Amino acid sequence: MSNLPVTERDLFVVGTGIAGMSAAVYAANRGLSVSQAGSTGEIVFSSGLFDVMAVHPVEEKKLWDNPWEAMAAVSADMPNHPYARVTRDDVEKAYGELFDFLSKFGLHYRMEKEANCKVLTPIGTEKTTWAVPATMWAGVEAFKKNAPALLIDFKGLREFSAKQVATTIGDKWSNLKTMRLDFPDSASMKPILTGIMAQAMELKETREKLYALIKPHLDGVEAVGVPAILGIYTADEILEEMEKELGVKVFELPTLPASVPGMRLKSLFEGRISTLGVDLKLQHKVFSITPLDDGRYEVTFGVQAPTEKVVAKGVVLATGRFLGGGLFADRHHIVETVMGLPVSQPADREEWHRTDLLDPRGHKVSSAGVEVDSSFQPVDENGNVVHERVYTVGSLLAHQDWMRMKCGTGIAVASSLRAVEAFVAQQ
Amino acid sequence: MQTQVLIIGAGATGTGIFRDLALRGVECMLIEQRDVNAGASGGNHGLLHSGARYVSTDPHSANECKVEGDIIKEFAPHCIENTGGLFVAVKGDDDEYIKQFPINCEKAGVPCREVSPEEALELEPNLNPDVIAAYEVEDASIDPFKLSLENVADAEAHGGVYKRYMKLLGFNKEGGKITGARVVNTRTGEESVIEAEQVVNATGAWAANVAEMAGAKIGMTYAKGSLLVTLSRLNHRVINRLRPPGDGDILVPGGTVSVLGTTSVRVHDLDNVAPSIDEINRNIDQGAQMVPALDTCRYVRAYAGVRPLVQLGEASSDRAASRGYALIGHEEENLENFITITGGKLTTYRLMAERCADLVCNRLKVDAPCLTRGTVLPDYVQTEWAEPSILTKREWMRRHNSEDYLLCECEIVPKSAVDTILDSFGEGEKPGIQAVGLRSRVGKGSCQGAFCGARIAAHMYDRGLFDGNEGVESMRDFLSKRWKGQRPILWDAQFNQAELKEALYFGLLNLEMD
Structure with a gap:
């Protein structure tokens, strides 16, 4: 181990989800040298929708139209919630820097700054969120005003039924019609998956065939919806072309993971973050993080075994929860996997999950996680910082239920920004 | 009517x-x-008893099991996997019980054959190497x-x-x-x-x-028994613990899984029966003494059933009750x-x-003799899709027709099978996703119903079987019912899977909101 090649960096980011990627962007934007390691495939599970805050209190299922008012209410009611440690400015600044990065490479987001919006889900329910990919915006607006629209699905695409969406949303979008098409050249696709369709949509030939199939059905239609398949790399350009060709607004609806909007984020981050100077090692696992006498940290990482070593002045842990691998549950306890940090958790497994899946309070284990101070450094049960200049960000943080509160990406980006800024200030 | x-x-x-x-x-x-x-009937081991389990406490029942087991094997072979069974004792188990076992079997007319610990380990490599006594019996597994x-x-x-x-x-x-x-x-x-x-x-x-x-x-009194299902099959034969009945003392194989059970807990409420975490822990801790892999293997779900015990006299405990x-x-x-x-x-x-x-x-005043003893039970029901992963994905790909596709990938259940099940319902019966789950492996695999539930809902909307938000209600019902069996086994990989399911259904699909 001692003869591994050593690189010196300002910051080491562990994790390649939204939190890790945005932390790397913020650090690089501030002139820090950054190494980053993690698996590939975290971000692909993202729906592509960026939340700030929508539901609070969870047990009352109270839905907020204004995300900032919701955030203020949570901060006041739950002093340990990660949002209680950041400001609205932090969230806006964090999203702003992130959107700048994404739009530089052609991926645009749309939102109303002061309001949440509603996106139809693939099962016809309404998801309240804040910012959506530009390819989804026309759907948000058409739904709001019950515009005459045509929702298209494709034969053999198993988890997206236009009829299901339209039947379930019912009277709230009574002017939504549906149609099923054979996707061009889909006979050879088995199974038919949105990712494969999106790859095909990058070809002009496929798109022209699809336009020809849709054109005869546009009488009285103001907008055409499809599951998210409008390309992986040039979605915004495809949208523009399609709207021009069809002469109506076009929108995508989100689909089940792994979905195309997630693939777009993955492809963009993984392909472009190096332009900021970030040294990204995909499919690399971190094996150890050891404090050195000079206050820095030695990080070893590699694919199967440690093959590289970085000595960094600070470490950001953006390793996610259980699915991401940041937390691990055995039959009795929950542990943090990289540094063995203290994890705030219910006393025993009996209390992890409620007996009713749909219990309005949510499950206690959803709020388990790492406790932090105001600069997102992990603390022990007495509130003392465990390691100086180690920061935990994103869903790994305790006292939040991102799934039910609809605050996942907001916490991810805001905590990452605060961690990076705290690190810069401590230098 | x-x-x-x-x-x-x-x-x-x-x-x-x-x-x-x-x-x-x-x-x-x-x-x-x-x-x-x-x-x-749906919440038990799926064990066709040789009778050996009861030879010490209830020789009459033991003999009934032997006789009836033989009859069922004759007339319903397609419902049975004739695995055979073992009774095994490990270091520390009661010598007297072990000694009396073959004598009691003999008295009850239940066949058993002593096998050496070495042979037992050869027959069942996952047994605890500390096995000290073993008997082979005529247990089988049955699909109830x-x-x-x-x-x-x-x-x-x-x-x-x-x-x-x-x-x-x-x-x-x-x-x-x-x-x-x-x-x-x-x-x-x-x-x-x-x-x-x-x-x-x-x-x-x-x-x-x-x-x-x-x-x-x-x-009547009611004894709840909880069981759990492994992701992979651990044993060829039914493995019983050679000691008085207790928690986690029977491991029944079937298809590609093994089923460990069972506890016995007195309950009063019949409508909210679910396996508890404490029962699951007891089953695993006890079962692992017999088959150590039970401590580390992955489980896909747990379930519970309530045994009705009729009070015909005084019984010292529910397990000892007739x-x-x-x-x-x-x-x-x-x-x-x-x-x-x-x-x-x-x-x-x-x-x-x-x-x-x-x-x-x-x-x-009808004079007609019973015919079930000798009349073969025909194989009417297409329950191919109800048995654990009978097909591999590759086999399915090879034999399926081009218009068909899989709605459940964990357990290989194609659209055509779901359609066959849906077609079996009459007008006005309004099957939900749960009814498909009962008749197939849908929702029983490692994804815990996360993806197949959504796909079957979409398919049922396409077929016009759901109106308005009935499909959303049906998904809630399906996931909630599956949850009862998942909650007690959520650690390690199954925990991660549950988190994915929640992220999908709550984070994205807002299923928890009204």
């Missing part, structure tokens, strides 16, 4: 009586509040769902009428005679009265409640056409059905 004999309850016993009477040419109707095997579905199908082929989703509201009586059963279709809300000459109460754990509606009293059945004619309560049959074991269901049908025929 009218019938000669009304049977209430479509568990193993009720479906067995249904077939028995239909084969004798008696007009009969079977009604069920939920669906086939909704109670203990296929068995009951086949019994229903054969009865229907002989003129019987089966109606599911029929909840009993009460009885109309004139003097000591039940003149009608008031029922409601839980799917449509439609109420009706069924008139019958004889009424059979085969409602298992609910027998006392139904008897009370008829004005009769039965003293596993025999109770056939009650209610003559002493001045009821002339009401019969209760409850208790017993899956292995002796046919015998229970025969005795009950004998009483029914006696009262109807």
